[in-house]
Amino acid sequence: MLGIIAVLVGIKAAQIGAMIQAGASYVSPPESVSSAKAETVTWQSSQRAVGTVIAVRGVTLGSELSGIVREIGFENGARVKKGQVLVQLDTSSETAQLTGAEAEAELARLTLTRVQSLYTQGSRPQAELEIAQARAVQAEAAVANLRALIAKKVIRAPFEGRIGIRQVELGQAAGPGSPIASLQSVDPVHVEFLLPQQALVEVKPGQKVRIGVDVFPKDAWEGTLTTINPEVELASRNVRMRATVPNADGRLLPGMFATVEVLSEETRQVVAIPTTAVLFAPYGDSVFVIEEAKDAAGKPSLVVQQRFTRLGERRGDFIVVDSGLKPGETVVSNGVFKLRNGAAVVVNNALAPRPESAPQPVAP
Numbered sequence: 001m002l003g004i005i006a007v008l009v010g011i012k013a014a015q016i017g018a019m020i021q022a023g024a025s026y027v028s029p030p031e032s033v034s035s036a037k038a039e040t041v042t043w044q045s046s047q048r049a050v051g052t053v054i055a056v057r058g059v060t061l062g063s064e065l066s067g068i069v070r071e072i073g074f075e076n077g078a079r080v081k082k083g084q085v086l087v088q089l090d091t092s093s094e095t096a097q098l099t100g101a102e103a104e105a106e107l108a109r110l111t112l113t114r115v116q117s118l119y120t121q122g123s124r125p126q127a128e129l130e131i132a133q134a135r136a137v138q139a140e141a142a143v144a145n146l147r148a149l150i151a152k153k154v155i156r157a158p159f160e161g162r163i164g165i166r167q168v169e170l171g172q173a174a175g176p177g178s179p180i181a182s183l184q185s186v187d188p189v190h191v192e193f194l195l196p197q198q199a200l201v202e203v204k205p206g207q208k209v210r211i212g213v214d215v216f217p218k219d220a221w222e223g224t225l226t227t228i229n230p231e232v233e234l235a236s237r238n239v240r241m242r243a244t245v246p247n248a249d250g251r252l253l254p255g256m257f258a259t260v261e262v263l264s265e266e267t268r269q270v271v272a273i274p275t276t277a278v279l280f281a282p283y284g285d286s287v288f289v290i291e292e293a294k295d296a297a298g299k300p301s302l303v304v305q306q307r308f309t310r311l312g313e314r315r316g317d318f319i320v321v322d323s324g325l326k327p328g329e330t331v332v333s334n335g336v337f338k339l340r341n342g343a344a345v346v347v348n349n350a351l352a353p354r355p356e357s358a359p360q361p362v363a364p
Contacts, residue, residue, distance in 0.1 A: 030301070030344035034352035035290055036333035038325050041272050045264040045313060046210075047203060051193030053213075053256040056244075057159050057185040062177050063089060064152050069172045076165045080157045080183070087168060087180055089153035098146040105139035112136045161185040162250065184254050187247045191223070193260045194238040203228070203262050209243040210261040213252065221245045221252065225262060271325055272318045274355040277333045284308045287325060288332040288339050290347065304332060306341040317355035 067089030074086050115132040118124040157163070164182035168174055191211055195203065205228060211221040223245030232239055243260065245252065252258075279286050288304040309324030325331070332339060334352055339345070 030346045033332045033335035034349045035347045040327045043270040044267045047262040049193040049260045051191045051260045054190045055184040055254040061180040066175045082160045084157045087155040091150045094150045101142045108136040108139040189247045191243045208263045212259045270320045274333045275319045277331045279336045290330045
């Protein structure tokens with residue numbers, strides 16, 4: 001029995017020794033990764049925000065007086081010019097009264113002329129002249145009042161713009177303040193947005209602004225930063241700003257959600273890499289730099305070295321490396337999560353997605 005036990009122990013010891021030797025000589029297969037070069041690019045710094053498109057001038061038109069709608073002079077969604085007649089209310093009663101008032105005003109003027117002539121000759125007292133003057137003024141005021149009432153029943157466009165869907169119909173009784181349609185001036189438009197108070201160091205009126213909307217993802221509009229609010233909002237410590245953007249084609253509509261970039265006036269040279277090349281960690285962000293080396297057999301191979309970096313501004317799929325990386329060095333762009341310092345890699349860029357500074361969503 002002792003002999004059998006000794007034999008079994010010897011066999012097991014031999015197996016364990018063989019496994020230890022195999023583990024010591026085992027070399028992990030290289031990991032397949034994609035790569036990208038750290039390139040020096042011209043970078044224009046920008047402040048990003050989200051904003052809302054608003055009209056330079058926008059009103060909901062209404063009638064000051066009540067009346068029956070007799071004419072409508074616009075089509076839904078059409079462009080109208082300043083002073084164009086939009087709605088005509090019934091003025092038959094005021095027009096009839098105006099005829100009588102004009103006749104009374106003419107009679108008052110004639111009476112005043114005759115009394116002035118007689119007063120000059122000494123045939124009429126001054127009191128009669130003053131009464132004639134007052135009646136002439138009253139008659140002219142009555143005519144002016146009726147003309148003003150008639151004018152108020154003709155609703156005109158206060159400025160040029162695009163009018164919305166009408167809310168009145170022919171024959172409808174419109175009351176004071178009844179909405180007729182929305183009128184918006186859409187060329188140019190304003191875009192309002194908020195930036196943190198720290199951005200006040202870098203932005204000022206007159207800087208270029210780039211606007212984008214998700215409705216037209218491939219297009220961008222350029223405008224100018226025109227207004228910076230003189231106060232900081234207490235709740236958020238943000239500053240409200242306004243940009244003016246040309247909108248000749250009218251595609252930017254008031255109320256649209258917009259992305260805003262306030263572009264810096266200066267450009268600088270920076271080292272940029274794809275954002276996917278960065279291994280973000282609480283103890284520091286790092287990248288894996290690909291270097292040439294030789295394996296145990298002396299054959300050339302590729303290994304990675306982890307290097308901690310300090311990162312800067314992001315734009316699209318790229319990020320700026322302020323320190324820790326030199327231009328021209330090759331880094332792992334995809335697959336950094338499975339690497340360790342000194343690991344062997346094989347570069348395969350056949351299926352690697354191409355990074356873009358302004359990526360756009362692709363419809364399925």
